[in-house]
Amino acid sequence: MMERLKQELIQYSKEIGIDKIGFASAEPFTELKQRLIVQQELGYQSGFEESDVEKRTEPERLLPGAKSIIAIALAYPSKLKNAPQSKRGERRGIFCRASWGRDYHVVLRDRLEKLEAFLRERVPDVQISSMVDTGELSDRAVAERAGIGWSAKNCSIITPEFGSYVYLGEMITNIPFTPDTPIEDQCGTCTKCIDICPTGALVAGGQLNSQSCIAFLTQTKGFLADEFRDKIGNRLYGCDTCQTVCPKNKGMNFHHHPEMEPDPELVKPLLKPLLTISNREFKEKYGPMSGSWRGKKPIQRNAILALAHFKDETAVPELIDVMKQDSRPVMRGTAAWALGKIGVKEALTHIQHAKEKETDLEVLLEMEKGIRMLEIQ
Structure with a gap:
């Protein structure tokens, strides 16, 4: 039976x-x-x-x-059908495939x-x-x-x-079903995933240091450690690097479930609009995706880091506004750092003026970083 x-x-x-x-x-x-x-x-x-x-x-x-x-x-x-292109002035971020x-x-x-x-x-x-x-x-x-x-x-x-x-x-x-037989490990001697991990989070085969894994880091809400900022790229949520490099995933692309089909504009969104998106709009647009579970704060911080990654000079006015007006220290400080990373000299005066009114110690530290990057250019 x-x-x-x-x-x-x-x-x-x-x-x-x-x-x-x-x-x-x-x-x-x-x-x-x-x-x-x-x-x-x-x-x-x-x-x-x-x-x-x-x-x-x-x-x-x-x-x-x-x-x-x-x-x-x-x-x-x-694979994303009809993926929009990221180009100068219209840079885009990316959500991992699992979202x-x-x-x-x-x-x-x-x-x-x-x-x-x-x-x-x-x-x-x-x-x-x-x-x-x-x-x-x-x-x-x-x-x-x-x-x-x-x-x-x-x-x-x-x-x-x-x-x-x-x-x-x-x-x-509590039904005693007959168990199935496990599948033999087929990774063999391949170490491509370990070798390519951007942060070295795969410390050994099958052992992950989650604290340095980009997939985890994109979900944190505080300031991202300096050592990871250049490695996050344009990732807004998650990381697929160890999957895309895997030989066993070559040619694997299945569209079996309509509800899993991605909206290209949502999973590869324009970065600048994310900086000012309201809570309501974020919930309406991104709420149905698993990548929204931590709210908009990590996504917005990552969008700022992505703009810095692209050195998008067209985003400087928006980043100055975030640095001066956003109520959240993480956003203000990350924006100040990003302005320094992008390297538009005109931003220096704006950071210096904002620094005079800033009271948060962590934000002040990020402003100093931004100023130093601009002064040595």
Whole structure:
């Protein structure tokens, strides 16, 4: 009966648009537990994940009587159709591929809810606990055990069918499904992702220092450390470098789900309009995207850094306004630094005048940096 139910569930998953499904035991993730403890000791965690290692590695703590975990994967696009061009005076930023289209948390929860309903109809007393990304369990560890793909050196799950361009979700249940066989690691001796990481955040194959990962840094809200400012480029949210360089992702581009189709103007937006976007407009335009979850502040700070990256002289008037008028210290200070980086001499007087009225110590420090860059040019 369990095997028949498993096959019926697999068939139903295809009907509702799940690209891959796998089944794993709900035994503790003992190896993962040790790795997470090391990550904590090294200070490599981002702070966004669940801090309780036991909850992350012991499914029965989340669902007493847990017997199985059902893992799902949905493939998302890797190439942008009709991408607008970034050009002089109209520079653009970029959201990572995982933020294209509708927020993947919403999409995957919809699929998991359908699977839940399917199981409840056939097993009325079934117990279920589902989660996507923000749950306690490690999506990658579950997917690896369930045979969805292997855990790669770039810390992504790579599937043979879709590469690493997949969203992951899982469902713990008390139904004792037969577990699937994990996929053998296929990274081999390749180290391209480690070699190309802009900040060296991939300290070793499968080991990430989240504190220096650009994907994490773009989501922080404070001043970005000087050492990372030149490396963030025009990224507004996330980083795809370790995925785009991966040979296993070559030619992988799937458009299976209409809700995942990106709006080119949203995922590659003009930078200057972002500097003055209102809370309401930001929520209306970017709210449905997963990249909006931290609000507009990190996106705006990153837009300023991107304008500095491009040395966009046409943005100087807008940056001067931000430096003088924005109520948030991070925006004022980052704008002052960006003015120095862009290097238009006329900005020097504006920074000096703004400095006379500034009271925030961190902003004053950024203004000094901007002034020094302009004075030595």
